[in-house]
Amino acid sequence: MQTDIDPRSLIGRKALDRNGAKIGTVDEVYLDDATGVPEWAAVRTGLFSRDAFVPLEPSDLVDNTLRVPFDKALIKDAPDFGVGRHLSPEQELQLYRHYGLHTSAAPAPPDQDFGTLANETP
Template structure:
């Protein structure tokens, strides 16, 4: 498991898939609102002027010298829910991230967000 203090230090580092193929650059960390543990990161992908941020879960991720290796393939990540580089994740779009990666989505009892950017 990637620790909170560790993952925040990896912003702007390369993110690679399970096979070591470069996906993009780590942009932001999202924590689970109940545990405050890092759960998802956004990765900047695309060409200059056409960049977007895709969401990638941290389950199974490991850090190496100069990279974060996620447990998902590049193709799956590139097709993940995304947003513009200056956008904010709307609460109604959170569930799509979890569905895309076949992970359970568990908002708060009153519908509170599951993810918060740190």
């Protein structure tokens, strides 16, 4: 997705699936904790429905509409974590798996070799 878009400007926009079918309206945008880059959008899927999380990375903003490259059925079946709260790393991983997206490898464990003591000779 375009990185120069203000995430607040996505709120209230229509969201369409890969076939152009209306999914709903963007309610909230979630930013990556480390980078601050918009990562997920919560899309209200209907008047009495819930919000479904959709990934913003493979999505595009076309003619003021969020185009999500997944089928509407897959989006509606996404895990439901509620909105207005922080997504945990485990919840994000569930979402990535649901959409068949690759995640970056887990960080390497910290190096346990803290060096030699001052009075030791190398």
